[in-house]
Amino acid sequence: MAALPPGVLGSLDPTSDRAVFRQIADQLREAIDKGSFAEGSKLPSESELVEHFGVSRMTVRNSLSVLQGEGLVSSEHGKGVFVRPRPPVRRLASDRFARRHREQGKSAFTVEAEAAGSRPEVDNLEVKEERPSTDISARLGAPRRVLARRRRYLLDGRPVEFATSYLPLDLARDTPIAQPNPGPGGIYARLEELGHHLDHFEEEIRARMPSPQEVKTLRLGSGVPVIHLIRTAFDTKGRAVEVCDTVMAADAYVLNYQLPAT
Template sequence: MTTDVVGQLARLDPTSDRAVFRQIADSLRDAIERGRLGEGDKLPSEAQLVNHFGVARMTVRNALQLLQTEGLVIAEHGKGVFVRPRPPVRRLASDRFARRHRKQGKAAFIAEAEQAGVKPEVDSLVVKQEAPPKEIAARLGSTRKVLARHRRYLHEGRPVETATSYIPLDIAQGTQIAEPNPGPGGIYARLEELGHELDHFDEEVRSRMPLPEETRALQLNAGTPVIHLVRTAFDTDGRAVEVCDTIMAADAFILGYRLPAR
């Protein structure tokens, strides 16, 4: 038998005006933070907690629910509640779209993943023509139809990111950009071959809780926010030649940026 975790939990303070389920959550959170419960460890079962604290099951469930929305634990039906393991994180550097990387013949995501030693995959690729969403149209400076390239990225089998690229039709139509496989170096390499030498990218970073659809697509656990990143690519004429709308599982990424002090 392993060490008796439940027996070491703090008792309730009946004089406190802090709600009982919060006190239970506090004591479990404390056990996690102190390392008595490590990553992947199983928490005491609901029944054990009910016995230990002498409360109703719903009270215990409320406490566990709270820890779930905090992203500290995940419940697995029929198995138990577990301290949430921190998944391996991808660190994205701000030079990840630099031309020198493009020359290697790999798209940004693939190149960076392989460098980090994780197995990358791309699936559910959809390429079609459509009217751009309003936010995208504003960035492209046009509401004309665009080519939309949607795909999902996986690390080691886990979906971590969905992305949709929007390229004006007058640029993309009839080129390899309109094909499912855009060729070596990805669409940025194609854009440069087409005479749109890239000058810079503007990225906008937001964070929020996922929509139900995003929870499905990224198989997100409760308590995992998403990073919403919109990147606009500008060529040397100052024209926006692509907008990429990305939803990332927040627990899978660290974004790195270098800012000049000038």
């Protein structure tokens, strides 16, 4: 059995009123935060932890369950417990929809993936006409029909978000926007080519726990929340031209904002 790295884990405090399994979880969490156990690395085995702390295997399992519930680690059957990757993408809200990116033929996701040094992919693409929900209809000015574009985004093969864009059908029907691949720069570039120059975006963001389907779609670990973001794009005439409903794996993103002080 391999020895634990020296000095990484200490001893238990017998005078503490904190449960033993939580003390062990605290030490492992601190070691992860300090980088003693790097992203993707394997934690000490149950046997190693049992020997180091002098506790039962069930106590160790309870400690690891705490970390799994916090989304810090994931368990692979027959292989062990591994440190989950930290957020790889910094979502720069003040820059991601800059016109220069569209003019370069790049979508916001592509720009952010490149900045993170990751390989972007899009799958599960579906484009269809449908009747909008009450909420989406209200945000878009009450159109009776919309074009819905659904897709999932991946970084280096890992699902990190899925999104559905809703556009008024009178804007999108019989245009490149209705095609699976709308072309360089994405749908915002096509909207501007159609005369709907973008003026501003409004975003609503909240964090919550995922639904079972979201866990499956994003392959989320136990205890990992999601970021639910709804964005509305407005053109220079004040018309809402798109609503994008996005669900993001919270452990895959850092949201970065620059706000004016005046």
